[in-house]
Amino acid sequence: MVVVLGLLVGAGHAALAQEAPTSKPVTDPKDLRELAKFEEMMDVPGVARQHKDILYRxxxxxxxxxxxxxxALKMFMRAASYADKPSQAAIADMYWEGVGTAVDRPRAYAWMDLAATRGYDRFLAKREYYWSQLTEAERAQALRVGQDxxxxxxxxxxxxxxQMELEFTRRNVVGSHVGFVGTGKVYGFTHTMNTGRASTGLPRPGGNATSTSGSEQDLGLPIANLSELYRPSIWKVNDYxxxxxxxxxERVESKPTVDVGDLQNVATPPAK
Structure with a gap:
């Protein structure tokens, strides 16, 4: 069926990432250490969904x-508006296959061309395949559609x-207009993180809270240090x-893949 959609639907937390080329493996141990911390913080309940690219995907x-x-197509479009490359490629596949919309091969090419702008191998290959299948008239149309x-x-x-969304969320939660984080800890209950109890849906920073009756209210177990949760790789758009x-x-592109064709009916041999 659709390779990109298959990756997204089946990749779990690895689908939080944009696709990068296999020809450029990560070798810097510092990057790998930060990647581990990045994944740990993105797994904090409520954090990933404060990133609109991930939320809509x-x-x-x-x-x-x-x-x-x-x-699905509408939500992928919203994710694509926040520079999510896998969502842009998924849109291309849906237009190419006519999934959730009419078949529109020129528009599919334009979306895959956009998905490939960061040089990711799979999207580049898919873009070239699309181009090879278009007629001259469709190619001209694709170039026109692509401009819009x-x-x-x-x-x-x-x-x-x-960037505007991330900066707003970060300032709103931290409570500092200049971005000061401090040395506190984030506390919370896992089952209440996404209920909007904090203004952004993130766990509140702090220790104990005082209820309206004046008694102490336990906010749960410590989840992370503020300095860890608000690290640049989570909230600064270029690092992110x-x-x-x-x-x-590391989690998807480095793994071998098999492109499975369409399902076919196979005759069952008669029982002996």
């Missing part, structure tokens, strides 16, 4: 698995959009995008 995958392909898509979803625009790339490269 997760909603898209959920809709896709539940059979609501039209909603790039005008709204190009990385320069989409990453800036994501870089470690998404590294994560996909």
């Amino acid at each position: 997760e909603l898209a995958m959920e809709a896709y698995k539940n059979g609501d392909k039209e909603r 898509i790039y005008a709204e979803y190009d990385d320069k625009i989409a990453l800036h959009r994501l 995008a870089r470690f998404k790339d590294i994560q996909w490269q």
Whole structure:
């Protein structure tokens, strides 16, 4: 079926990453150590979903698995507006295959071209395959459609959009307009992290809270230090995008893949 969608739906937490080329393996131990910390902090309940690229991609995958392909496409579009490359590639596949929308091969090519702008091997290969299948008229149309898509979803625009969201969330939770973090700890209950009890849906920083009756209210177990939770790789857009790339490269791109074709009916031999 659709290779990109298969990766996204089946990759679990590795699907938090953007795809990076296998020809550029990560060898810097410092990057690998930061990747481990990046993944640990992104696993803190509520953190990943404060990143709009991840939030909308997760909603898209959920809709896709539940059979609501039209909603999946809409959610992938929202994720794509925050520079999420796998979502952009998923959109391309859906237009190419006519999943959740009518078949539109020129538009599919334009989306895959955008997904490949960071030089990721699989998306580059898929883009070239699409181009080879287009007629001359479709190629001309793809170039025209691509101008409109790039005008709204190009990385320069989409990453800036994501940056604004991340900065707002970080300032809102930390409570400092200049970004001061401090040395406190984050406490919380795992089952209440995504209920919106904090203004952003993240666990509140602090220790004990006083209830309206004046008694002490336990906020749960310590989850992370503030300095760890608000590290640049989580909230600074350039660092964040870089470690998404590294994560996909290490957890997905470095793994061998098999491209399975469409299902076919196979005649069952008669019983002997």
